[in-house]
Amino acid sequence: MNYKLMIDTLITIDEDGMPQPPTTRQMIDKDVRMLYSRDKTKDKSQYIAECIVIYYLGDPKSPARQSGLNEAESLKLAIEQAGLPKDYIPDSLVLNLIKRYYEQNITEAGKVVENMMQTIHNINLYVSRANDILNEKLNGSLTLEELNAISPVLDTFKKQASDIPSLLKKLEEAKQNLMYEKETEMSRGGVQVLSSMRATDD
DSSP states (O other), rough: OOOOHHHHHOOOOTTTTTTTTOOOOHHHHHHHHHHHTTSSTTTTTTHHHHHHHHHHHHHTHHHHHTOOOOHHHHHHHHHHHOOOTTTTTOHHHHHHHHHHHHHHHHOHHHHHHHHHHHHHHHHHHHHHHHHHHHHHHTTTOOOOHHHHHHHHHHHHHHHHHHHHHHHHHHHHHHHHHHHHHHHHHHHHTSOOOOOGSSOOOO
């Protein structure tokens, strides 16, 4: 089956902003069909909300994935954007669609970029949190023994911070590789197609 999950194939909106029933091609997919048919609201608001969750967690190009957020952080952002209850938990159907969406759209070069983004995001979290703790400690009354105990932490802190410029450079290289990979992707007929050769619309 060549059907590829994309956010614009999951949701079709008419001129009045109302979601339309899935197309025949969309309805062939049993998971999409189930996701749509189980939503009994008139405006299919639950279907749209869950499609947003699928997009945020499954699309390598979503804001969450591009920011290097982990699964929990991505879900939190998706819930906020979709207007779902804070305690919303994706069920097996949504999780399966997220998995399929991701696997159909990620590439090897894309995985490298994603890993780099997650690494930089985690280092930034570490540096920010360590900075807060160190500021709190250093602004208090410390003994010489306590200062000596903090010294190795400061060394680790400085190393993590100094690694960021190098990681950013590597990230740019990874993005260039991803762009090249996309530029030389195989067309349906098996011919390599550069972006300059593509028609503006299919």
